[in-house]
Amino acid sequence: MAFNNRIFNFGAGPATLPLSVMQEVESEFLNYQSSGMSIVEMSHRNPLFEEIISTARSRAKKLLGLGQDYELLFLQGGARHQFAMVPTNFGNHDRVIDVIDSGVWTKFAHQEISRLKLMPHLVASTESTKYQSLPKYRPEDLDPKASYIHFCSNNTVVGTQWKEFLKLKGVRSVVDMSSDIFSRVLDFAQFDLIYAGAQKNIGPAGTTLVAIKKDWVDQGRKDIPEIFQYSAHIKHDSMYNTPCCFSIYVCGLVLKWIEDRGGLAGLESENTRKAKLLYSYLDQSSFYRSAVHLPDRSIMNVVFRIGDGHEALESKFVSEAEAAGYSGLKGHRLVGGLRASIYNAQSYEAVKSLTEFMDNFYERHKLEL
Known part of the structure; x- marks a missing residue:
């Protein structure tokens, strides 16, 4: 049995959180910053929460090494929502979307692209060998005119993880990092869009971190409902609709914990x-x-x-x-x-x-x- 009658949680997500963060949450849960109310009761327009989300955004960008050319959002719907939101914004009926199929999550992303009547191009897959290795492919297998290329950096189901990402210069790249974001040093600026559900390495379930190149946002479709437009969420500072305040608050504490761990x-x-x-x-x-x-x-x-x-x-x-x-x-x-x-x-x-x-x-x- 772990410390303080807590078990050892090896679940794939929602997953274990730093004990010190949990203790901090516990200590200020009923009365956050002497406000007389809990963070779960507080308006997202309250200056205290505005400071929470602003600080969390800054910490995340700093840890990822992303500059002013990136926007960082806290959205809802998890990675599954991003499977559809990315192609809805950036898919083009005249251009393929390259997909590197390394497991069930890239397979689901591929399916969502198909449902939108777009053209997913399956570059490589190891489904035939139960995804026990990563797909191998060459630069010439990629489409230089693709709308973007899609990766999943870590496959939680079968336990594989990309160490390097082979892409074509000039082609946008998207990566689902739900299960290994903030876990290692990486050139995160090699990607045009990164998304990650919080419930594995960032915080509790409920929010999804999205980092996106500003110059790509401007190319997103404007003929789709606003709630599906990245530009709308950026304009409203991740508060186009009421955000998951508690999850974002805990994420901010976890990001501070990461800083303190080196x-x-x-x-x-x-x-x-x-x-x-x-x-x-x-x-x-x-x-x-x-x-x-x-x-x-x-x-x-x-x-x-x-x-x-x-x-x-x-x-x-x-x-x-x-x-x-x-x-x-x-x-x-x-x-x-x-x-x-x-x-x-x-x-x-x-x-x-x-x-x-x-x-x-x-x-x-x-x-x-």
């Missing part, structure tokens, strides 16, 4: 250390197995099986883990198996404790495999 460089070092510990344990085991192509492994979501997929033992593993205080280890419903999500707020000590539980489970059940 920024993205500090977190990347810690995340790499956690992932190395867990993968090293899996690789030396004859009981547990990671099927993910080694160079493509995610440092956020570690997906593994018992044997070649012994479902009875895996079910027993999940049940015994829950009883021992390790939550969220069941694999995604689409693929089964087991998964440990080790996002920014997950501690090294939690991962080490998990490997000790795994070893104990192995000793007790090895003859059943």
Whole structure:
């Protein structure tokens, strides 16, 4: 059992948050900044909230290394909404949208593009091998006249993660970073639009961070409902409609926590250390197995099986883990198996404790495999 009767939460999202942030939220929940009311009761037009969202926006841009040529928004609807909102704004019936299919989330994005009667161009996919590696493609496979190219940087379902992004100069690029944003040092300015649901590495569910190049915003369609226009949300400072105030407030605290941990460089070092510990344990085991192509492994979501997929033992593993205080280890419903999500707020000590539980489970059940 973790500190203060809290379990170790390895769920893929909503996910564990920094304990110090949770304690700060608790301490000022009923009376925020001596206002006499909670943040969940406060108007989004209140100067106190305006300061919260402004500070969160500035911190996010600074951590991502984005300049004045980017706008940063806090929207709603999650990544699924962005699957449709991006092509609605920037799709063109005369030009394809290049999609690199590395998993279920890019597949869903592809489907939304099709529903809009646009032209998704599937550049490469590893669906035939259950997405256990990232797709390989060449610059000549991309369309130089594409409206944009779409990536998902980290696949939570099967545990793969892009380290580099092959694009064509002059073609806009979009990346879904819902599960690994703020987890590592990266040239974020290589993308024209970044979006990320908050509920994994930024804060609680309810808000979606969107960073977008200003010069692309101006090219967005104006013949669609305003609520779907990025320009409308920018004009109204992410308050075109009432924002998810509480989620944005917590996001701001988490971003401050990231700064205090040494920024993205500090977190990347810690995340790499956690992932190395867990993968090293899996690789030396004859009981547990990671099927993910080694160079493509995610440092956020570690997906593994018992044997070649012994479902009875895996079910027993999940049940015994829950009883021992390790939550969220069941694999995604689409693929089964087991998964440990080790996002920014997950501690090294939690991962080490998990490997000790795994070893104990192995000793007790090895003859059943």
